Every structure is written in C-alpha cells, then in structure tokens.
Amino acid sequence: MGFFAIVGVIITILIIGIALVSIFQIPLVDALLFGTILAATDPVAVGVIFKKFPIPHKLNTIIEGESLFNDATGVISFNVVKGIIFSGVAFSLLDTSISFIWSMLGAIALGTALGWFGGKVLDKWKADEYVDFTFSLGLAIVGYIVADHFLHVSGVVTTLFTAMLIVTVHKEISKGVRKLFHKYWDYLGFITNSILFFIIGIPLLSYEAAEGIEFLLIVIIVAPFAIMMISRAVVVYGGSTFLRIFRVRIPLQWQNVLTIGGMRGGIAVALVLSLSADYEFKNLFISLIIPLIAINLLVNPVILDQYLKKSRIRYQQG
DSSP states (O other): OHIIIIIIIHHHHHHHHHHHHHHHHOHHEEEHHHHTTTTSOOOOOHHHHTTTTOHHHHHHHHHHHHHHHHHHHHEEEEEEHHHHHHOOOOOHHHHHHHHHHHHHHHHHHHHHHHHHHHHHHHHHOOOOOHHHHHHHHHHHHEEEEEEEEOOOOOOHHHHHHHHHHHEHHHHHHHHHHHHHHHHHHHHHHHHHHHHHHHHHOOGGGSTTTTTOOOOOOHHHHHHHHHHHHHHIIIIIIHHHHHHHHGGGOOOOHHHHHHHHTTOOHHHHHHHHHSSSSTTTTTTHHHHHHHHHHHHHHHHHHHHHHHHHHHHSSSOOOO
16 A cells, blocks of 8 residues: 555656657656556446445555545646746755655644544544534645645645544544534535536646647547556556565456546646646646546446456455
C-alpha cells in the first residue's frame, strides 16, 4: 500500500509527464504538473462495485488505503511542481525534496495533534452523532485552512490524520455511530464530487477551450486515457514484481483488479480547476482531463464488474 501510494505516484507522474511531452510538445515541468493532477486514484466507483462482490478484505484495504495516501502524495507533488512553475525559481532537487518532506511531516504532526484533541473533546462532550459529525467536519475544515494557508503543509494529509486520530482516540464512539459517520462522510464525498463535475461542465470541452491545439480530437480523447492506463499497469505489475524481493506477494488477479480499478475522479477535477485562469496550459489540461475521466468512469467499472463476475477472486481469502 505504501509503495503504491508514494513510489507509485512518483512513477506515474514521470511516465505521464514524459509521454505528454512526446505527444503534445509542451515543456517537461508543465507536463509533470499534468502528471501530478492524474497521479491519485479515486476509489468511489470501485467501492460501489465491490459492494456487489465478497472481495478479500486485504485487497479492499490495499485499494482504499492506497487511495487515501496517494491523494496526499499527489496533492503535495502538485503544489511543489506548481510552485516551481509560478514562482519562476529554477528546479532544485534538494529544495524540492525538503519542501515535499516538510509538507508531509508537518501535516502528519498537525493532523495527529488536532485528531487527538478532537477525540478527547468528543469523549468529554458525550454528544449525539449529529454533534459529533458537525464537530469533526468543523475540525477538518479548520485543520485544512491552518495547514494550507498558515503552515504551508498539506491540508489533505492534515485532514486524513485528523480523521484517523479522532476515530482512534474517541473511545466512546459506538459501532452504530461509526457506521453513521461513514454514511455522513460518504454522502458528503458524493455531493462534493458531483459539485466539482458540475462546475467544470461540458461546455469547457468546446472548440474554444482546445483552441490552438493542432491535434485530432481523437488524440486528445484517447491518448491521455491510454497513457494513464499504461502508467497504472507499470506501477501495479512492476511494483508487485519488485515487492517480491521483500516477500510481499500480490496475486495476479489482485493485480488485475488494482490496474482496472485505478480510476481518476474528483481530485483530478479539483486540481485542474485550481490552476490560475491565465496559466497557458489550463485549457489544454481541461480538454484532456474531462474526456479521460468520462471514459475512465464509464468504461473501467464495466470491465471491472465483468472481470469480477468471471474470475474466482471472490472465493479467495484475504
């Protein structure tokens, strides 16, 4: 899980970036920025399919855990590369590495502190589930703002560790309330993703958005999807082979599921929308990402559903 969420994200960024330079002839640093936008997977659609099949617990944990942590790695990488582009500062491996490490470790420390504090408060408060959820939502928002705007560390990682610590420290929370928490946050995630897709809108795929791109529309639609799937296959199959050195074995059928289920969604949309309006490649990135995600969320779930029906993976023990 850690390998895919950190090393896998970096490999994905490099593969997508180099491929984009070759096809669309844009500067490498801008191509790497596009790679960071697409680096993180989104488990929402996969999770819906998994509910229909008795998937091994360990496989489900790998997919959900990878998605949680690679969101953080992808967003941090995005902010680092974006900082290089918009600050005009020459690339420095040392400075970039320090920035990445600080963004990660600082966020872990802040999120852990906030989660521990929040869990203790909820233990003392002994409120109902509505108050608990509202408090956790407020704490997540405050943590993100403090991390991103004041400490300049990852707001995503901060929120992640805040949530993990609240659940761990809040001893009084019952199983029933835990389930309600999951439902509240799942619904909030669904609404947020819907709003993101609504904001970006189909009109952004108009000819004007892609103006100046001297490529056939089929290339704009197919090439990014192919690059993304190839990069995912390299990370999963190559990474699984590498992990055998450390006696970590991932069954081939699990690797197939991880590859097909490596879908992109709301995170990619949010990151591309966050780019400055005057960024010269923003329209190109939007024109590439919208059909890519549309194909990804329409085609991959169907293929995954059929694969799970025909394979015997549901009978394996995790």
